[in-house]
Amino acid sequence: MRHLDDNFSEERYGLHVRFVNETDAEFIVRLRTDPKLSRFLHPTSPDVSLQQQWITRYRERQRNGEDFYFMFEKPVGVRAGVCRIYDIEADSFTIGSWLFSPEAPAGTAILADIITRETAFELFPTKSLRFDVRKGNTNVLRYQATFHPTLLGEDDLNYYYELSHDNFERYKRLHLRMFAPKN
Numbered sequence: 001m002r003h004l005d006d007n008f009s010e011e012r013y014g015l016h017v018r019f020v021n022e023t024d025a026e027f028i029v030r031l032r033t034d035p036k037l038s039r040f041l042h043p044t045s046p047d048v049s050l051q052q053q054w055i056t057r058y059r060e061r062q063r064n065g066e067d068f069y070f071m072f073e074k075p076v077g078v079r080a081g082v083c084r085i086y087d088i089e090a091d092s093f094t095i096g097s098w099l100f101s102p103e104a105p106a107g108t109a110i111l112a113d114i115i116t117r118e119t120a121f122e123l124f125p126t127k128s129l130r131f132d133v134r135k136g137n138t139n140v141l142r143y144q145a146t147f148h149p150t151l152l153g154e155d156d157l158n159y160y161y162e163l164s165h166d167n168f169e170r171y172k173r174l175h176l177r178m179f180a181p182k183n
Helices: 022-033 048-063 108-123 138-145 165-179
Strands: 009-012 015-019 068-073 079-086 092-100 128-134 150-154 158-163
Touching (some): 009 108, 015 108, 068 108, 079 108, 092 108, 128 138
Parallel strands (some): 092 128
Antiparallel strands (some): 009 015, 015 068, 068 079, 150 158
């Protein structure tokens, strides 16, 4: 099992990934309050100081191994988007808060999602990934279907899925062939 230090930072598939910090609050608020990007998200306050406070509380959860919120940059220093591991339970974890700038290079969001999933499965190799997708979010539904997750249920707004580590490893190669830099 892998452990992530407070100063976690790495390069994978041409992306720089690190933990979110308070200086990222304005970028995150800009993404989360963009009408087009936030269509399928829970509402977020436009108050940057409230986001900074949330990040401060998150950093404590991160230190306790309860929550991991990543900033993806391409190139290093140019923020592209975020993704998060949370709701870590005895047999599962959730990945979400997957949100990327429209200016990010093509494929960045897909590679970031793969990196987040790889990291989660490295941290929790015996757990499964649980996630939900809003019913109207057809692009994300199509993307998620490529991993052949198990549908657990649905409600008026969402579909709820579970993805095994084996299925993730089996189907991630398709996306890596399309989007990962060629060496």
